[in-house]
Amino acid sequence: MVTIYDIAKRANVSPMTVSRVINKSPLIKESTRLKVEEVIRELDYVPNKQARSLTSKETRLVALVIPDISNPFFTNIARGAEDKALQLGYHLILGNTDENPDKESQYIGMLMSAGVDGVLLVPSGEASASHVKKLVKRSIPFVYVDRIIPQVPADSISGDNLQTTRQLVQHLIALGHRKIAFINGPSSLSNVQERDQAFRETLQLAGIEPNPAYMVETHFKQDNFDEIIAKLVSLQQGERPTAILAANNFIGVNTLRALRTLQIRVPEEMAVTCFDDPDIIPDYNPFLTVAKQPAYDMGFLGMQLLIERIQSGAPASTRKIVLPSELIVRSSTGKPQE
Amino acid sequence: MVTIYDIAKRANVSPMTVSRVINKSPLIKESTRLKVEEVIRELDYVPNKQARSLTSKETRLVALVIPDISNPFFTNIARGAEDKALQLGYHLILGNTDENPDKESQYIGMLMSAGVDGVLLVPSGEASASHVKKLVKRSIPFVYVDRIIPQVPADSISGDNLQTTRQLVQHLIALGHRKIAFINGPSSLSNVQERDQAFRETLQLAGIEPNPAYMVETHFKQDNFDEIIAKLVSLQQGERPTAILAANNFIGVNTLRALRTLQIRVPEEMAVTCFDDPDIIPDYNPFLTVAKQPAYDMGFLGMQLLIERIQSGAPASTRKIVLPSELIVRSSTGKPQE
DNA sequence: CTGTTAGCGCCTTCAG
DNA sequence: CTGAAGGCGCTAACAG
Numbered sequence: 001m002v003t004i005y006d007i008a009k010r011a012n013v014s015p016m017t018v019s020r021v022i023n024k025s026p027l028i029k030e031s032t033r034l035k036v037e038e039v040i041r042e043l044d045y046v047p048n049k050q051a052r053s054l055t056s057k058e059t060r061l062v063a064l065v066i067p068d069i070s071n072p073f074f075t076n077i078a079r080g081a082e083d084k085a086l087q088l089g090y091h092l093i094l095g096n097t098d099e100n101p102d103k104e105s106q107y108i109g110m111l112m113s114a115g116v117d118g119v120l121l122v123p124s125g126e127a128s129a130s131h132v133k134k135l136v137k138r139s140i141p142f143v144y145v146d147r148i149i150p151q152v153p154a155d156s157i158s159g160d161n162l163q164t165t166r167q168l169v170q171h172l173i174a175l176g177h178r179k180i181a182f183i184n185g186p187s188s189l190s191n192v193q194e195r196d197q198a199f200r201e202t203l204q205l206a207g208i209e210p211n212p213a214y215m216v217e218t219h220f221k222q223d224n225f226d227e228i229i230a231k232l233v234s235l236q237q238g239e240r241p242t243a244i245l246a247a248n249n250f251i252g253v254n255t256l257r258a259l260r261t262l263q264i265r266v267p268e269e270m271a272v273t274c275f276d277d278p279d280i281i282p283d284y285n286p287f288l289t290v291a292k293q294p295a296y297d298m299g300f301l302g303m304q305l306l307i308e309r310i311q312s313g314a315p316a317s318t319r320k321i322v323l324p325s326e327l328i329v330r331s332s333t334g335k336p337q338e
Numbered sequence: 339m340v341t342i343y344d345i346a347k348r349a350n351v352s353p354m355t356v357s358r359v360i361n362k363s364p365l366i367k368e369s370t371r372l373k374v375e376e377v378i379r380e381l382d383y384v385p386n387k388q389a390r391s392l393t394s395k396e397t398r399l400v401a402l403v404i405p406d407i408s409n410p411f412f413t414n415i416a417r418g419a420e421d422k423a424l425q426l427g428y429h430l431i432l433g434n435t436d437e438n439p440d441k442e443s444q445y446i447g448m449l450m451s452a453g454v455d456g457v458l459l460v461p462s463g464e465a466s467a468s469h470v471k472k473l474v475k476r477s478i479p480f481v482y483v484d485r486i487i488p489q490v491p492a493d494s495i496s497g498d499n500l501q502t503t504r505q506l507v508q509h510l511i512a513l514g515h516r517k518i519a520f521i522n523g524p525s526s527l528s529n530v531q532e533r534d535q536a537f538r539e540t541l542q543l544a545g546i547e548p549n550p551a552y553m554v555e556t557h558f559k560q561d562n563f564d565e566i567i568a569k570l571v572s573l574q575q576g577e578r579p580t581a582i583l584a585a586n587n588f589i590g591v592n593t594l595r596a597l598r599t600l601q602i603r604v605p606e607e608m609a610v611t612c613f614d615d616p617d618i619i620p621d622y623n624p625f626l627t628v629a630k631q632p633a634y635d636m637g638f639l640g641m642q643l644l645i646e647r648i649q650s651g652a653p654a655s656t657r658k659i660v661l662p663s664e665l666i667v668r669s670s671t672g673k674p675q676e
Numbered sequence: 677c678t679g680t681t682a683g684c685g686c687c688t689t690c691a692g
Numbered sequence: 693c694t695g696a697a698g699g700c701g702c703t704a705a706c707a708g
Contacts, residue, residue: 001476003701014679019703027677044475049451050388050397051701054684059388061452069416070618075407082434086441091448094432096420103424110429113387114399137382138339250618279617280408280588341685352695357687365693389685392700 002045011039022047053115062090062306063111064120064145064299065104068221069096071250073276073295074122077145080299081120088307090117099221101127112138118310120302122146125188141309145302148190155309157302157321159275159293161191164325165198165245168273168291171327172243173206175334177271181214181232181241183251195247195275214241220248229258233270243333246274252288253278256332267334277328289333291325298323340383349377360385391453400428400644401449402458402483402637403442406559407434409588411614411633412460415483418637419458426645428455437559439465450476456648458640460484463526479647483640486528493647495640495659497613497631499529502663503536503583506611506629509665510581511544513672515609519552519570519579521589533585533613552579558586567596571608581671584612590626591616594670605672615666627671629663636661 004018011018013032020028021036039045053059064081066074082092093116097104104124108131111119119135119142121128132152135142144156172180182199185192200210213235216228233240246252252274259266266272273289301321342356349356351370358366359374377383391397402419404412420430431454435442442462446469449457457473457480459466470490473480482494510518520537523530538548551573554566571578584590590612597604604610611627639659 001701004703005701015701016679016703017677019701020678023703025677029677032677044472046447046450046472046476048392048453048701050391050453051684052703053388054386054392054686054701055703057684059452069413070410072408072618075413078407078434086444091445091452092433095430096416106424107429109384112384114397114429115386115388134382138384280410339685343685353686354695355693357685358694361687363693367693370693386685389700390687392685392702393687395700 001048002043003048004045006043007036007039007045010043011036058117059115060090061093061114061116062118062120062303062310063093063095063107063116064303065095065097065107065111066122067097067099067104067124068250069094071221071248072278072280073249073293075280076295077122077299077302080296080301081303082299084300084303085307088303090303090307097124099124099219101125101131104128105131108132108134112140116140118142118306120145120299120306123149123189125186127188141306143302143306143309145298146191150190153318155305155319157298157305157323158191159298160322160324161194162198164275164291164293165195166202167325167327168245168275169199169202170206171289171329171333172245172271172273173202173208175243175271177243178208179211179214179239179241180208180243180245181216182245182247183216183218183228183255184247185218185220185251187217192247199245213239218251221250223254225251225254226258226261229255230262233259233262233264241270243271243273246272249274249276249278249290252276252290256288266332271333273333275325286330287332289328289330291327293325294323339386340381341386342383344381345374345377345383348381349374396455397453398428399431399452399454400456400458400641400648401431401433401445401454402641403433403435403445403449404460405435405437405442405462406588407432409559409586410616410618411587411631413618414633415460415637415640418634418639419641420637422638422641423645426641428641428645435462437462437557439463439469442466443469446470446472450478454478456480456644458483458637458644461487461527463524465526479644481640481644481647483636484529488528491656493643493657495636495643495661496529497636498660498662499532500536502613502629502631503533504540505663505665506583506613507537507540508544509627509667509671510583510609510611511540511546513581513609515581516546517549517552517577517579518546518581518583519554520583520585521554521556521566521593522585523556523558523589525555530585537583551577556589559588561592563589563592563596564599567593568600571597571600571602579608581609581611584610587612587614587616587628590614590628594626604670609671611671613663624668625670627666627668629665631663632661 004015007018008015021033068074085092095107101124121142122145129149129151146158148156203210246255264270275291277290277292342353345356346353359371406412423430433445439462459480460483467487467489484496486494541548584593602608613629615628615630
């Protein structure tokens with residue numbers, strides 16, 4: 001392994017001078033800088049981050065921990081986060097937790113051990129509180145994305161769950177639906193709670209009493225949707241919902257699938273809509289009406305918040321950014337007036 | 339920051355003993371081990387990877403560098419790679435290059451600097467040769483996934499491009515197509531070259547002479563597909579292809595999209611098929627006929643190759659694993675006999 | 677502008 | 693089974 005000592009010897013300077021060149025110190029004579037740089041190139045020297053961060057206490061490594069790498073919503077967050085990080089001279093470690101708190105805990109542990117300067121986190125549930133507290137204790141800055149752990153306050157960036165839910169529900173109501181089922185995620189998640197509340201409120205404001213039989217709690221990345229949907233549509237005559245709101249794209253797509261299996265036509269017999277586009281290429285399969293959250297921006301701005309906090313160190317009051325969604329009306333809810 | 343010295347003091351042992359406990363040395367008395375472990379828990383001690391790897395020369399960090407994090411094919415590779423890595427006690431850093439050799443070069447640099455023990459790489463083209471050589475020079479083990487750089491030999495795992503292409507082309511021929519266009523990726527990629535050759539050979543074996551006008555070279559994650567498709571379908575009467583083979587899911591989906599814009603019906607007027615499923619949820623949108631490469635397995639087995647090489651150190655001869663694909667016939671190519 | 681000294685947190689090596 | 697000494701590669705903090 002080539003070290004600054006090797007460079008120093010070859011260039012007839014002290015190791016410290018080499019260090020200064022690497023770190024772009026301005027107090028280096030142009031000529032010696034050029035010489036050192038040449039030797040660095042010759043020997044293919046790469047600085048050792050471990051050694052560096054041992055003294056400097058910073059790695060310029062940040063992490064993004066997401067619950068589902070196969071979901072375009074989260075990969076879009078990743079793209080945004082990465083772009084911003086690179087732009088500010090940081091590198092990104094991506095961790096995938098599968099919505100599993102144990103895996104999340106493992107990851108956080110390794111990230112601390114690897115010495116990341118900060119973490120962008122989409123927590124997988126209440127159980128995340130304990131690892132998040134560890135970050136606090138070690139004063140490693142972190143920012144919540146999409147969801148928060150209220151017990152442990154920190155900067156956050158998320159979609160506007162209230163407005164988005166309202167938008168979606170009102171769209172359905174405007175189409176004449178009054179029996180609207182809501183297949184939501186696990187109630188331990190902050191965004192799930194917000195969506196649940198917004199759903200109820202919007203219905204009530206429209207004079208519709210929420211029907212407990214229409215409120216289903218499930219998971220964001222796996223479940224037996226055939227069963228869930230079968231149960232919903234088998235409600236006695238006149239009770240069967242005419243529309244389903246799915247709390248994320250994964251649930252939305254699986255709902256469509258289950259309805260197809262049951263040979264229930266969408267949107268004629270059942271309207272379907274959900275949060276977030278299921279496809280990478282948004283208009284490849286323009287069928288599902290969705291409320292699209294600005295995932296890329298969430299990653300991008302979240303990373304900005306994080307790095308600001310890393311660099312200032314000054315713990316100002318926690319900031320909370322909420323971004324609006326865009327309703328994209330397509331065929332799965334039928335066209336209102338046409 | 340809590341160090342082994344803090345633990346040592348609290349537990350009335352030497353730092354060295356603490357180190358031994360952390361590293362599960364068997365020559366530690368049960369009682370002192372328990373005591374040390376207790377203090378570790380009390381103080382929430384986390385070992386400092388930087389310091390550790392400074393002496394031990396290993397980080398138990400491996401990297402996966404992929405060209406497109408929004409493509410399900412690659413995220414499936416990532417899932418497989420991560421599962422295997424975790425199972426063997428390694429952690430994964432994920433890097434996204436956007437098929438951009440500069441970004442790839444940057445990433446490789448930072449990975450070397452971060453001291454990863456090995457790299458799983460989907461190279462973005464010939465230009466990758468230079469960074470890959472740096473890995474060789476520093477003797478950091480790496481394994482190619484999906485594509486290789488022939489100039490720099492190393493273990494590799496990929497799909498069977500010949501068999502897969504043949505399968506797809508023969509499927510089209512069996513349906514009666516003889517004018518088959520092939521929209522392939524950039525010719526600097528090894529898998530693109532293999533597919534190109536297999537395409538020509540399969541046609542020739544069937545007595546069809548490849549038509550240069552039908553061979554299009556484009557990119558795997560961006561291009562003006564409307565233009566490409568428009569050009570293909572505007573070929574003079576009798577020359578217009580009746581089927582399009584797309585070299586990956588991204589091209590496949592964009593082909594469908596462009597055909598829709600041009601109001602050309604699939605499969606009636608144009609059959610379409612491609613490599614790899616475009617959706618996360620395979621049967622959400624069961625339309626495209628595809629040859630599905632075992633992406634998850636490629637990641638999983640690739641990681642296994644990599645870690646074997648890291649641990650043995652012994653550079654045996656390079657291994658090359660080739661995995662078969664599965665042809666999934668759906669509606670975009672019409673149903674053969676029904 | 678450049679060099680020297682010391683130490684980051686841990687582990688290897690060699691003594692007990 | 694446990695401890696002491698030294699060093700991994702780099703950079704602060706002082707000298708010059």
